[in-house]
Amino acid sequence: MVDERQPDPDLSPSTRLIRGGVVFVLLLGIALVFVPWIIAATGKYDPMIGILSILVGLPFCIGAIGRLLFRLFRLAKGGSLVGVSFYTVLVVFLAGAVILREAIICVVMAAPFWAFSGWLGVVCMGLTVRRAPNRPRVNGAAFLLVPYAMLGAELYLQPSAQTYVISRAITIDAPPEAVRPLLKEMRDISPDEGRWNISQDLLGVPRPVSAVVTGETRLARWQNDVSFEERIDLDTGTEMRWRFAFPNDSISRHSDRHISPDSAHLRIETGGYRLEPLPGNRVRLTLDTTYTAQTPINAYAYLWGELILGDIQSNVLQIIKDRAERKPPRNTTYTVL
Numbered sequence: 001m002v003d004e005r006q007p008d009p010d011l012s013p014s015t016r017l018i019r020g021g022v023v024f025v026l027l028l029g030i031a032l033v034f035v036p037w038i039i040a041a042t043g044k045y046d047p048m049i050g051i052l053s054i055l056v057g058l059p060f061c062i063g064a065i066g067r068l069l070f071r072l073f074r075l076a077k078g079g080s081l082v083g084v085s086f087y088t089v090l091v092v093f094l095a096g097a098v099i100l101r102e103a104i105i106c107v108v109m110a111a112p113f114w115a116f117s118g119w120l121g122v123v124c125m126g127l128t129v130r131r132a133p134n135r136p137r138v139n140g141a142a143f144l145l146v147p148y149a150m151l152g153a154e155l156y157l158q159p160s161a162q163t164y165v166i167s168r169a170i171t172i173d174a175p176p177e178a179v180r181p182l183l184k185e186m187r188d189i190s191p192d193e194g195r196w197n198i199s200q201d202l203l204g205v206p207r208p209v210s211a212v213v214t215g216e217t218r219l220a221r222w223q224n225d226v227s228f229e230e231r232i233d234l235d236t237g238t239e240m241r242w243r244f245a246f247p248n249d250s251i252s253r254h255s256d257r258h259i260s261p262d263s264a265h266l267r268i269e270t271g272g273y274r275l276e277p278l279p280g281n282r283v284r285l286t287l288d289t290t291y292t293a294q295t296p297i298n299a300y301a302y303l304w305g306e307l308i309l310g311d312i313q314s315n316v317l318q319i320i321k322d323r324a325e326r327k328p329p330r331n332t333t334y335t336v337l
Contacts, residue, residue, distance in 0.1 A: 016075060023069045024088060027062050031096045034058055034147060041155055048265045050151045052296050055113035057147030063089045063121025064128075064143035071129065072136060082122055089118030105203050109304055159296045163269075166306055167288035168313040174324040175281050176238075182320045183240055183273050184213040191223070195318040199311035206254060208316060218242060226250040228261075230271065241272035266301075267292045285320060287313045 034054070035045060042049050067085040075084070093114045097107045121143065128139050172179055187210045199205040206223035213219075218230040227250055230242035246262045261268040274286040289309050293301050321327075 019073045019075055023066065023073060023075070024091065026069065027066050027088060027092045028095055030062055030065060030144070031058060031092055032099065034151075035100070037148065037151060041151065048259065048295060050154050052154055053147045053150035055110055055297070056117045057150035059089055059093065059114040059118040060121035060124075061143050061146045062092055063118035064125035064146075065121075065140055066092075067122045067125040068129065068136060068140050068143075082126065085122045086119050089122070090115065093118075103204075105205070105308075108203065154296070157296070159294055159298070161292050161294040162298045162302075163290065163292045164302055164305060165288055165290050166309040166313065167286060168310055168317055169284055169286040170314075170317040170321050171278065172283050172285055172321045172324050173281075174283065174321075176275055176277055176283050178324045179275060179283050179285060179320065180237065182323055183275075184218070186211050186319065186323065189319060193319045193322060194315040197311035197315055199308045200315060203308075205308060205312065208319070224250075224254045226254050234272070238275045239272065241270065243270055244268050261291075265293070265295055285317060287317055289313065 038050050038054075039045055063085060066088045067081060070081055070085055070088075093111070094107070097110075125139065125143060128142075129136070132139060186208075189208050189210060191207055194207065200207050206226045209221045209223060211218060211220045213232070216232045218232060219227065220230060221227045227248065229245040229247060231245055232240065232242045234241040244261070246260070246268075249260065252260045259266055268289065268291040271287070271289040274288075276284040276286070278284055291305065291309075293305070295301055
């Protein structure tokens with residue numbers, strides 16, 4: 001009887017390629033077939049409802065099944081079996097993201113979960129087959145059920161809502177009267193204004209184009225036809241507070257279509273400026289944003305909120321500082337993704 005645990009030395013390169021392609025297609029099919037289950041459970045493709053099963057259960061399953069298939073097809077062994085299975089999980093992840101047209105932000109945020117969970121699935125399958133080497137079908141079926149069991153559990157869980165405040169501040173070498181008008185009107189903001197940051201220069205978050213107060217509403221426009229409103233509740237000259245309003249879906253259309261800034265999972269609520277006079281005819285300008293998240297991974301989402309909202313705030317503050325101090329735009333070129 002042939003020992004299926006050892007790679008077959010007689011396999012030709014073309015046969016290995018074909019078998020490897022079959023494994024990849026099977027694993028990609030396992031990943032994509034999970035989408036109809038989410039649609040059946042929620043009525044739409046809303047991965048935020050099954051986020052743990054997608055980020056943890058699905059890559060765990062694919063890593064485990066991948067190792068089992070590579071073993072059964074006798075394509076690798078030992079350490080190479082672990083490595084081949086793990087990298088296949090990552091390729092399946094990227095291929096699925098392309099097919100489902102996921103935004104780059106979504107891919108980057110999900111990548112650590114997929115990498116760790118996929119690796120864990122590879123390792124756990126290795127332990128399982130060593131204990132029960134003659135039960136490949138049972139082993140495969142058990143691991144295949146993991147994401148579906150997690151999805152079923154998530155449908156009955158109600159994650160807690162948590163409110164977070166992101167804040168950035170900057171010192172401006174200009175008097176308050178030079179700064180105040182910029183809080184109410186900034187037009188024709190060029191891509192060269194502001195500062196370099198990860199979110200807008202690498203991850204493709206649009207940069208601001210204008211922000212103008214009309215009546216009691218501050219209309220903000222960004223690149224890629226993104227727009228939203230800030231409805232002013234307080235304007236004392238040293239402080240401006242507003243409530244966010246999103247009359248269109250332009251933000252989710254150009255960032256992550258699964259996440260709306262005014263949804264049950266994420267609600268960007270209020271924001272505002274605070275202007276503090278400093279000695280030497282200077283001011284300290286603070287910009288803050290308050291939002292509520294309701295997901296099973298609030299703590300992880302907060303880290304990304306700190307990065308993305310913090311980058312946006314720092315960029316806006318730098319634009320105000322440069323304009324108040326009448327500094328020219330930075331001489332930097334880049335491509336918005």
